[in-house]
Amino acid sequence: MSDLKSQINPDKVPQHIAIIMDGNGRWAKQKGMPRVLGHRSGVKSVREVTEAAAQIGVKYLTLYAFSTENWNRPPAEVMALMSLLVETIKGEIRDLNKNGVRLTAIGDLEALPPSTLKTLREGIEKTKDNDRVTLVLALNYSAKWEILRATRHLAERVKAGELQPDEISEAMFEHELSTHGIPDPELLIRTSGEARLSNFLLWQVAYAELYFTPIFWPDFGRDELFKAILSYQNRERRFGMISEQLT
Ligand code: FPP
Numbered sequence: 001m002s003d004l005k006s007q008i009n010p011d012k013v014p015q016h017i018a019i020i021m022d023g024n025g026r027w028a029k030q031k032g033m034p035r036v037l038g039h040r041s042g043v044k045s046v047r048e049v050t051e052a053a054a055q056i057g058v059k060y061l062t063l064y065a066f067s068t069e070n071w072n073r074p075p076a077e078v079m080a081l082m083s084l085l086v087e088t089i090k091g092e093i094r095d096l097n098k099n100g101v102r103l104t105a106i107g108d109l110e111a112l113p114p115s116t117l118k119t120l121r122e123g124i125e126k127t128k129d130n131d132r133v134t135l136v137l138a139l140n141y142s143a144k145w146e147i148l149r150a151t152r153h154l155a156e157r158v159k160a161g162e163l164q165p166d167e168i169s170e171a172m173f174e175h176e177l178s179t180h181g182i183p184d185p186e187l188l189i190r191t192s193g194e195a196r197l198s199n200f201l202l203w204q205v206a207y208a209e210l211y212f213t214p215i216f217w218p219d220f221g222r223d224e225l226f227k228a229i230l231s232y233q234n235r236e237r238r239f240g241m242i243s244e245q246l247t
Contacts, residue, residue: 004226008056012233014186016060017053017225018208020200021045023192023216030216036080041218043088047095052222054099054133056229060182062136064200068108068145082116085139089123096123100132106178107141136182143202150176179204187232189225191217209235 021042028038046063053061065085071078096103103123112120120139153176157163174180184204193214197205211228236243
């Protein structure tokens with residue numbers, strides 16, 4: 001296969017890629033392994049994709065690592081995922097720093113188990129000065145939760161007389177989201193053949209290009225990321241205009 005990386009136009013690399021990492025469980029089941037081993041293999045993909053993204057100049061990578069709905073999984077799997085997160089963050093800090101990766105997180109973090117939250121905070125603190133790529137982990141995240149939270153904050157300000165309802169702008173709303181300060185993703189990838197958004201970044205992906213692949217997350221690596229970027233680069237992003245209006 002020709003080198004996919006060399007086919008990427010460096011001037012059109014998305015600034016922000018968001019990924020719904022799906023299919024760890026089915027990957028493991030296909031191999032007759034426990035689901036947890038699928039998640040462990042998924043960590044390898046996280047590492048490979050983060051490095052590849054950094055190499056080609058992606059500035060933000062947001063990974064859906066745990067949704068608020070994931071608490072409904074069997075308790076043993078939830079515990080295993082939380083331990084895996086702690087272990088991974090602790091084990092990766094040195095490499096994150098070596099590669100210039102700043103770790104951050106979005107979601108209802110306060111509701112995470114204390115040990116997970118503590119490790120996450122340490123990871124964020126120890127990598128805060130890196131500026132090559134920002135790795136955003138969506139943890140205990142739900143788009144509806146953050147949209148409601150933003151609405152409540154703005155409603156409180158209206159109630160306090162600080163703000164008129166018709167003064168509420170897109171920028172003001174965005175400021176209340178957990179992603180404030182992060183540009184919207186231009187590309188959203190979902191692995192494992194499912195074609196839905198599952199309560200992920202609903203506001204932020206309003207204009208994102210969507211890329212769905214049948215590949216299970218543990219099999220998604222550097223070349224799969226490059227294929228998704230090449231697909232993105234071959235699309236025409238019109239933002240409501242017609243082709244002739246685009247320069
Ligand atoms: C979806 O596969 C995956 C998850 C819910 C968890 C993703 C977590 C990791 C890759 C490991 C930890 C991540 C980081 C960032 C350190 P699934 O279990 O829904 O698969 P299935 O649909 O086949 O059951």
